[in-house]
Amino acid sequence: MFRNKCFNVALCVLVIAIVTAACTPAPEPTKAPPPPAPTTAPAAAPTTAPAAVPTTAPVAAPTTAPAVPKPTEVAKPAAPDPYKGITAAQDAWAKAAQVGPYQPATLDWDAIEAAAKKEGKVVVYSASSRIADVKKSFEAKYPGITVEGYDIAAVDLLTKLQKEFRSNIHTADVAFVGDPATQLGEMFYPPNKILWTFVPDVLFPNVKTVDVINQGDRDPMLVHIIGGYTWLYNTEAFKEPPIKNIWDLTKPEWRGRVTFGDPQTTPNTLNCFTSLTNHPDEMAKAYEAAFGKPIVLEPGVPNAGYQWIKNLAKNDPVMTKSAGDAGNSVGAKGQKNPPVGFAPWSKIRDVLSGNLVFDLMWNMSPVIGCADLVTLSMVNQAPHPNAAKLMVRWYMGDDKGGLGRSPYNVPGDGNPRKDVAVPKGGKSVDEMQKLLWRNDPGYTYANAIKVRDFWIANLK
Amino acid sequence: MMTAVAFPVSFAPTARRAWRKLTRPHVVLGLVLLGLLFYLVMIPLFIMIQTTITWQVEDQRLVRGVVPGEFTLFHWDRVFNSIISQAMLWTPLQNTLVTSIGISFFALSIGSLLAWLVVRSDLPGKGYISSIAIIPYMMPSWTLSLAWIVVFKNQRIGGSMGFFEALTGIAVPDWLSYGPVPIIITLSLHYYAFAFLLVSGALQSLDARLEESGEILGASRWQVLTRITFPLVIPAVLSAFILTFSRAMGSFGTPAFLGNPVRYYVLSTSLYNNIQSRLQADGFVIGLAMIAIAIVTIYINQRVIGVRKSFATLTGKGFTSTPVRLRAFRYPIFIIVITFLTIAVFAPLLFLGYESLMLKKNSYDLSNLSLHYWIGESNPKIADGIGGVLRESQTWASTWNSVALAVVTGVITSLLGIFLGYAIVKGRGTALSKFVEQVAFLPYLMPSIAFGAIYLGMFAQPMGPIPALYGTFWLLVLVSVAKHLPYSSRSGTAAVMQVGSELEEAAIIGGASWLTRFRRIIMPLTTAGLVSGFLLTFITTMRELSLIVLLVTPATRTLSTLNFRYSEQGYHQPGNALAILLIVIVLFSEWFVRRLRGAQIGKGLGA
Amino acid sequence: MHTIELVHVTKRFGKVVAVDDLSLTIERGNFLTLLGPSGCGKTTVLRMLAGLEEPDAGDILIDGKPVFSAQEGIFVPPAKRNLGLVFQSYALWPHMTVYQNVAFGLEMAKQPKQEIQQRIGGILKDLQIGEMGQRYPQEMSGGQQQRVALARMLAPKPGIFLLDEPLSNLDARLRVDMRSELKRLHRDTGATTLYVTHDQLEALTMSTHIVVMKEGRVQQHASPAQVYRTPANLFVADFIGSPKINLLDATATLGEGGTHLKFATFEIARVLTRASGAVVAGIRPEDIRISPEPDPNGIEFKVYSVLPAGSEIVINAHRGATSVVIRETRDIQLEMDSVIWLQFDSKKINLYDKQTGSLIAAAKN
Ligand SMILES: Nc1ncnc2c1ncn2[C@@H]1O[C@H](COP(=O)(O)OP(=O)(O)O)[C@@H](O)[C@H]1O
Numbered sequence A: 001m002f003r004n005k006c007f008n009v010a011l012c013v014l015v016i017a018i019v020t021a022a023c024t025p026a027p028e029p030t031k032a033p034p035p036p037a038p039t040t041a042p043a044a045a046p047t048t049a050p051a052a053v054p055t056t057a058p059v060a061a062p063t064t065a066p067a068v069p070k071p072t073e074v075a076k077p078a079a080p081d082p083y084k085g086i087t088a089a090q091d092a093w094a095k096a097a098q099v100g101p102y103q104p105a106t107l108d109w110d111a112i113e114a115a116a117k118k119e120g121k122v123v124v125y126s127a128s129s130r131i132a133d134v135k136k137s138f139e140a141k142y143p144g145i146t147v148e149g150y151d152i153a154a155v156d157l158l159t160k161l162q163k164e165f166r167s168n169i170h171t172a173d174v175a176f177v178g179d180p181a182t183q184l185g186e187m188f189y190p191p192n193k194i195l196w197t198f199v200p201d202v203l204f205p206n207v208k209t210v211d212v213i214n215q216g217d218r219d220p221m222l223v224h225i226i227g228g229y230t231w232l233y234n235t236e237a238f239k240e241p242p243i244k245n246i247w248d249l250t251k252p253e254w255r256g257r258v259t260f261g262d263p264q265t266t267p268n269t270l271n272c273f274t275s276l277t278n279h280p281d282e283m284a285k286a287y288e289a290a291f292g293k294p295i296v297l298e299p300g301v302p303n304a305g306y307q308w309i310k311n312l313a314k315n316d317p318v319m320t321k322s323a324g325d326a327g328n329s330v331g332a333k334g335q336k337n338p339p340v341g342f343a344p345w346s347k348i349r350d351v352l353s354g355n356l357v358f359d360l361m362w363n364m365s366p367v368i369g370c371a372d373l374v375t376l377s378m379v380n381q382a383p384h385p386n387a388a389k390l391m392v393r394w395y396m397g398d399d400k401g402g403l404g405r406s407p408y409n410v411p412g413d414g415n416p417r418k419d420v421a422v423p424k425g426g427k428s429v430d431e432m433q434k435l436l437w438r439n440d441p442g443y444t445y446a447n448a449i450k451v452r453d454f455w456i457a458n459l460k
Numbered sequence B: 001m002m003t004a005v006a007f008p009v010s011f012a013p014t015a016r017r018a019w020r021k022l023t024r025p026h027v028v029l030g031l032v033l034l035g036l037l038f039y040l041v042m043i044p045l046f047i048m049i050q051t052t053i054t055w056q057v058e059d060q061r062l063v064r065g066v067v068p069g070e071f072t073l074f075h076w077d078r079v080f081n082s083i084i085s086q087a088m089l090w091t092p093l094q095n096t097l098v099t100s101i102g103i104s105f106f107a108l109s110i111g112s113l114l115a116w117l118v119v120r121s122d123l124p125g126k127g128y129i130s131s132i133a134i135i136p137y138m139m140p141s142w143t144l145s146l147a148w149i150v151v152f153k154n155q156r157i158g159g160s161m162g163f164f165e166a167l168t169g170i171a172v173p174d175w176l177s178y179g180p181v182p183i184i185i186t187l188s189l190h191y192y193a194f195a196f197l198l199v200s201g202a203l204q205s206l207d208a209r210l211e212e213s214g215e216i217l218g219a220s221r222w223q224v225l226t227r228i229t230f231p232l233v234i235p236a237v238l239s240a241f242i243l244t245f246s247r248a249m250g251s252f253g254t255p256a257f258l259g260n261p262v263r264y265y266v267l268s269t270s271l272y273n274n275i276q277s278r279l280q281a282d283g284f285v286i287g288l289a290m291i292a293i294a295i296v297t298i299y300i301n302q303r304v305i306g307v308r309k310s311f312a313t314l315t316g317k318g319f320t321s322t323p324v325r326l327r328a329f330r331y332p333i334f335i336i337v338i339t340f341l342t343i344a345v346f347a348p349l350l351f352l353g354y355e356s357l358m359l360k361k362n363s364y365d366l367s368n369l370s371l372h373y374w375i376g377e378s379n380p381k382i383a384d385g386i387g388g389v390l391r392e393s394q395t396w397a398s399t400w401n402s403v404a405l406a407v408v409t410g411v412i413t414s415l416l417g418i419f420l421g422y423a424i425v426k427g428r429g430t431a432l433s434k435f436v437e438q439v440a441f442l443p444y445l446m447p448s449i450a451f452g453a454i455y456l457g458m459f460a461q462p463m464g465p466i467p468a469l470y471g472t473f474w475l476l477v478l479v480s481v482a483k484h485l486p487y488s489s490r491s492g493t494a495a496v497m498q499v500g501s502e503l504e505e506a507a508i509i510g511g512a513s514w515l516t517r518f519r520r521i522i523m524p525l526t527t528a529g530l531v532s533g534f535l536l537t538f539i540t541t542m543r544e545l546s547l548i549v550l551l552v553t554p555a556t557r558t559l560s561t562l563n564f565r566y567s568e569q570g571y572h573q574p575g576n577a578l579a580i581l582l583i584v585i586v587l588f589s590e591w592f593v594r595r596l597r598g599a600q601i602g603k604g605l606g607a
Numbered sequence C: 001m002h003t004i005e006l007v008h009v010t011k012r013f014g015k016v017v018a019v020d021d022l023s024l025t026i027e028r029g030n031f032l033t034l035l036g037p038s039g040c041g042k043t044t045v046l047r048m049l050a051g052l053e054e055p056d057a058g059d060i061l062i063d064g065k066p067v068f069s070a071q072e073g074i075f076v077p078p079a080k081r082n083l084g085l086v087f088q089s090y091a092l093w094p095h096m097t098v099y100q101n102v103a104f105g106l107e108m109a110k111q112p113k114q115e116i117q118q119r120i121g122g123i124l125k126d127l128q129i130g131e132m133g134q135r136y137p138q139e140m141s142g143g144q145q146q147r148v149a150l151a152r153m154l155a156p157k158p159g160i161f162l163l164d165e166p167l168s169n170l171d172a173r174l175r176v177d178m179r180s181e182l183k184r185l186h187r188d189t190g191a192t193t194l195y196v197t198h199d200q201l202e203a204l205t206m207s208t209h210i211v212v213m214k215e216g217r218v219q220q221h222a223s224p225a226q227v228y229r230t231p232a233n234l235f236v237a238d239f240i241g242s243p244k245i246n247l248l249d250a251t252a253t254l255g256e257g258g259t260h261l262k263f264a265t266f267e268i269a270r271v272l273t274r275a276s277g278a279v280v281a282g283i284r285p286e287d288i289r290i291s292p293e294p295d296p297n298g299i300e301f302k303v304y305s306v307l308p309a310g311s312e313i314v315i316n317a318h319r320g321a322t323s324v325v326i327r328e329t330r331d332i333q334l335e336m337d338s339v340i341w342l343q344f345d346s347k348k349i350n351l352y353d354k355q356t357g358s359l360i361a362a363a364k365n
């Protein structure tokens, strides 16, 4: 009775559903034009060429992907206003909560704390499990305010926020999550004003925020972690970095011995590969240094960054489920022929604790890795805005990297605060800025999927 | 004038009759259930299709200036006919077919053989063997793959060696560590239990006299087996094949663990990859392709055995028959079976258990053993401060959630199953009954991940009679109930079928209302099926992952999702400890319920 | 104690016409048996009367009041028809004790506990299962289960009994015992009874009226004696009686002193029933007299088989291709293959039209 009759009806259902679906409007309540494309503020990243998708009138939407991905070259527009076009309800909320355009130059933190106590609760969506520690310390500091911490994978977190926004559900107060590309691309500008940046005017222990954090790390979004992702080698097997040039990874001697998180499932890897395509000249120069001849792009390959990706894809790379696993692979002790790999810099703590043996390829040209940011935002129409403000300030820690920062005060997870001593094995925010290419959110948003497609298409 | 007067006169009785027909309990019930199914199944399917043919916000990343919500064939074109189609669809499709057919083949062979030995032969210790043989079905399918990695990990993904290499010093070749071979092996070792349940159900209800008459006519054992037994159970075996095939195709954890490191993708992992990249619409296209494949297999199955199944009227009654004597092979076969069960059941637990005791990941030294991940205090230096799982309050909270979810889902599902069974059986032959039965089957074909993703959006707002459930425990219940509909309707149908309709009619004559009949006659008489259905749902819900992974919140996190989160973040030892905890809870519950009510999970499958 | 009428009732299951334009009246207090081969629609009639099945056309009346009418769209639910039903399978609820089974209907009628207890105690005792109230049906023998089913039917004191092959699951001896008990029960309660069976002996022994059915149609509605003595057609003739009636083809001519029948291998003159042309003669086995000695009025046959059954002997005898069955109650010794002389009782021969199979003329008796 189970196996047999299904076919006919199921097929009919499919057909009917397709037909009906084709004839009915979409369920999304936001049938508005696409949100303004993201951009980075001009001063955001001094070493990167700011790029963004211009908010020009929509061209006729093509129905197929371009056969060959072209990096989206963009003119530099004026930064769009993240508040223009917000709804009356959002405006009313912002006014009451004193955020966005209504945030006063100096905040009365005692009043905020008193109001927060009344709110009694703060809901944090966190892409990191260390929210548990933040909860502990925050609740100890502010008894009477319960922290409801949701530890959710980044993609799910963003999806959840979007779905909640579209359904007019307001549960979250604070979002602690990476992928600023998507945040700026889809969640920051009206009509999809899902996230608000809240920058506390002062931080513990009573320092002015503007004095200790670069503008690029607080505008348009407040950065909490400058996550370094770098190329690593096993120090037990190699006395010195075996690789000097990023193109060496594509050479036959490293065939099957390069490992990193699967770009299809680990966004950090994908973003960092994408950043290579945003630096075609540097990549081309490095090619010449590695092979002694200028690069000749294969047909259909847009630039040197893409060429590197293609060559790597053809070199039988080993992909792991998470970025961290690649670090374990590289750094495990007792390997005769260990791979080199691309992993979070913060893995270095396993080296310091003696579990792994690896180091960064400090001298690799043109770059040893990239920086992917984790940001802290307030969620639109947050039910507990004052508690949220306390939480954001708590997250930013004190001058010792303590308080809400302490679980993240590890080497490799760069701290935007310049007044905090850098933990052993890490680098300061400005040094990291020089060592790594910071992923540009606008460029990443407009190109990462194209890079992904390119990668997939070239994998055997 | 005349006709105007005559009309209502002749019309009223017809209307009254029609009304009476419509208000018969099974029709009302069928209509109500159809409404429910519409919400739980049809709308999700509809949304899935709709998503694939409209622009999504995130499509801006690929095509500038799109208007979300407008019609487009972009996603279909992208999946079927673009530079990434080969990698995203065709190769995974091929891999899916290879692994799923391989898994179904081995699972069926092992399962059927074991079923025959247990039901029909004089194998020693049959009772124990059949209880042990179904244990893999109660473990999450991915635990085997975790165990496989513990043992056969090689240097490819680098890092630590597996047990095998550590003990023997022999490097494990890639094909044995990752890819189709281990996927097929581990999933076969899981799904054989499913096949075993289905086939032994069929064998039990096969009238042994049919075999005996063959014997009396002078057929040898082998001839009886091939000429009588096989043809009679082949419809059941084929349908078990299809069921296994569909489930193998939809399974996600194992191919992700064992396939991804060598870039061996199947449709389910490809779907997941797309959703991970927020290419939900593309993912749904793949999901629909999976549904289509499942439908095609069912269609083929129907074609092949459609004619034959008519004579496979299994009586539904157990028949005691003299078991087939294995003679000289009795003990050799016994030893083989025991060895097999050891490998399939105990070895994985052992390896997982061992790894959960390893303080550092790489060292197989005895000195490295510790109970830290079980009972240790949180230490920031180890696993980012995750303490022993038995100490972590998270563990107990999620255990509670898992049990609550499984119990509530189990109760609702099994009750719903009886209702479905009632509407289907009593309406046998009517279009409504058929429709209900078929729609209830649909969730079986829908990939769990896609199902969860749809529910995430769908029940955010009030949905008809259902209030906004977003982020609540009840959303998890709802999605689990919906996903179990195929099983519940199947087991419910089997259970109601066993209650002769005269038993209910006798109560009608006695003047009992429908509710009274249901409460006093139908329910008590279907208790065995009800409890078995409960047990099955309980077990599968306890270990459910992909269905609810998108829907859980910290407040509603379950053991399996906590486990997944741990292993996602590379905390293997506490993850394994949780997996073992979960398995222990499931096994204990199964034992408990079985002792209490004599239920069998086989019955829950409608076998 | 009700009159039951079925008027032009038809019931179809898909293409199968289970009951075809059937009209039937059961007078109050009668014991009417529906008799016919399996699949002829007996159960369907009974179920329609019970209200478990809705006819496609026709009316059903109890005491002149319609309980069902296709025309007027009337349908009275089973519980309101004041009837009790015993299913062929008994349909006892296996999860209830005997007591609970029997009490169910009374509970539904919201009778006080006290009364229920008394009533059930009485019924169980009357039916000789007084000690078994706390048993479950599975723990009882077939005969006892049968009594429980009867008790369950009797408990609410229905005015109509519907019994669907209630004895068919019992062994032969028990069946005979139960027949008389059922008959007694009918008499004591006076309930109008519709009894369904395919066993003609049951029908003949128990009923006040018999309705013989075939393929959904009534073949004959008469008293048991009439059905036996003058079956309305060949089907009924063939169906009723054990051993079976002899049906022999003959050519009839009207002659002096009666009809002259010419069979294939012999002739009978002066048959009292009048007919001519191609006929079938129906001769009951007991209406043939055997003579082991040569008999000038007899016709010579050869004994083919002898089947003694204690009180009677059934003999099969051949004459050429003609074969007849004789029932003999005298204690006579016959050898197989011996020659005997048969005398047909010309007063008791029924003649049927060979074409239509219906009775042309009934023997006067
Ligand atoms: N519920 C039903 N569905 C389809 N056909 C039925 C049903 N009930 C009875 N029939 C058919 O109707 C005919 C009469 O059945 P029934 O009344 O049970 O016969 P009887 O009781 O005389 O043996 C049979 O051909 C039977 O197959």
Ligand SMILES: [Mg+2]
Pocket: C039, C042, C043, C044
């Ligand atoms: Mg019948």
